[in-house]
Amino acid sequence: MLLMSVWSCFFGQDEEDGTETGEGDEWMQGKTLIKPLDQLDLTEAELKEEFTRILTANNPHAPQNIVRYSFKERSYKPISSVDQLAVHFVLEGNLLHQDSDEARRQRAKQGDVEEGGGEERADSVESKAGKKEQKITNQFNFSERASQTLNNPLRERGCQTEPPPRANFSATANQWEIYDVYLEVLQKQEKNKEKAKAVPKKDDDKGKKKMMLVETQSDDITKVAKVAKIIERMVNQNTFDDIAQDFKYFEDASDEYREQEGTLLPLWKFQYDKAKRLSVTALCWNESYKDLFAVGLGSYDFTKQGRGMLVFYSLKNSTFPEYIYPTTSGILCLDIHKHLPYLVAVGFYDGCVAVYNLKEETLQPIYKSTAKSGKHTDPVWQVKWQKDDMDNNHNFFSVSSDGRVVSWTLVKNELVFTDIIKLIIEIFDNVCRPAACGTSFDFHKQIDYLFLVGTEEGKIHKCSKAYSSQFLETYNAHNMAVDAVKWNHFHTKVFISCSSDWTVKIWDHTIKTPMFTFDLNASVGDVAWSPYSSTVFAAVTTDGKVHTFDLSINKYEAICQQPVVAKKKTKLTHIEFNPVYPIIIVGDDRGYVTSLKLSPNLRKKPKEKKGQELPKGPEVEIAKMEKLLSLLREPENSNA
């Protein structure tokens, strides 16, 4: 049956009804037109009739007669125009107008996200913002984020070779370098020549070479030593420049307002490391080299006897001594020869005396007294050079606690001693005459044979070199040991003595009683006359003070009392005036030597009278002293 309907469709057109006629015979037969039974039978004329068909855009599905109820007219009315729109496809979109609310909200949200996202966009945003006025060229918001790095040139390993090896070399080309090189070459050439000649003369050459080497070595050291010394002095001068300036030029201006008093200006301080535990036991200026002075170091303490040292300082170099001589026993006294500045006589605690020659390289004395050659049995307290004797031999005197005053003569290689005098204690003319202990002595400046000896008992004996057993005079000077006795440099009759009994006394050697007595409230270690004035002297005490007196200004009191050391416990042991410069050196028991400058008030010369020329020279000084003494003598004479 299905087949049949298919066939009818082929042949039939408008009508759908497919008749089942047309049996299975149809397709066996050829194409013969077969009219379906229900086909309209039309005449030919009717067949040729043309019918017009119009195609419109009307939606065939759209209804053509929509009727709506109109409430106004209360009846159904047909709508004239019917919507012919046929929707084929609908898709919901999400585009917003940029100025609409929703769009703004969304942009705001986007802005937050962008900032948190990264700074990279900032540029673009900024550039966008900046370029809003202009035409926005960067449409896609593109920003270059890559940074330029070193682009290594591409090299192909396959055909590259290794570069040749390189090395660094450096040198300097100066005149002296060239000179040195030429010298070396010369030497090498000479060596080669020598080697060529060496076959016949081997030994000689070797010897010569050795000599050459030794010489060059010693030359180098000595040359450098001298230069080094100069440089050391320069450095010291620079370091202590202000002290050097003070030493030379400073004059205390306030002295004008101080009437009589003066001051001491501290200058250099000399100390030597290895001598720290030793006391300064002797000081002596060198007469020929005015800036050189000797310091003897030892110990006054009976229980603490150890080694000693002889040290020479120069004012030009305050940090290190010029010469150092260590000794086995403590030094107690020393003296530098007046005319031969290299000869130094030294007295030791163990009783020996020795003579050092500064010119020698060795650290040993050139002469030393031994037990056999008459050394003292007790400490030697003072040594003093004398004038050369008749055989032109140098000689010096020494005084010691064993009561002997001995003269030593330097004869060729030996030290020959001669007892000059033996000090004895007179005890009521008893047979027993124990030896007194001499602690100091001084020779008269003009009268050669006259000298004074101070003893431990406090007596001062005036002696002569000629008389060996008797004293010319004895003065009961002090209650304790006489520490120093010194003749005045100008006045021939005056001498001064100091003692541990706190007093300093000035004497006229013709009179048995002292002219002046000064009580200094502390044990006096040393006293010294000034070389420029007959009335000025200075004393040092164990309480660390220096007392300076000028008798022409003030007869009763010191014009300057000044503590000189930092620590109060340090005792001052010795004092010496410089023969030329207005400075003094003071030694203490800690091994320090302090140099001080005297202020103008301490160095006063007698005032000029108008119209009169100021007389200079020692006569003035003598006259000054004489004046003072005469004042004293007259009342004495009147008393006596």
Add this chain to the structure above:
Amino acid sequence: MTIHHTDMPEEMRVETMELCVTACEKFATNNESAAKMIKELMDKKFGSSWHVVIGEGFGFEVTHEVKNLLYMFFGGSLAVCVWKCS
């Protein structure tokens, strides 16, 4: 003339030294010309590139190819330094 320092092979050293002496004698007053002559001849003979310094007072620190440095003195006061470094 004396050689102060060199690491050239024997033949090269002798040749270079001769060349330097000739140049310095020829241009005794003009260091620059002497140096120029030495440099050009060295470049020709031993390859580029050479550097030459002639003077009486100078210090230097150079990087040179190994076995291509000569430092010598001439005439008691002149120093010549020749080195190769490309």
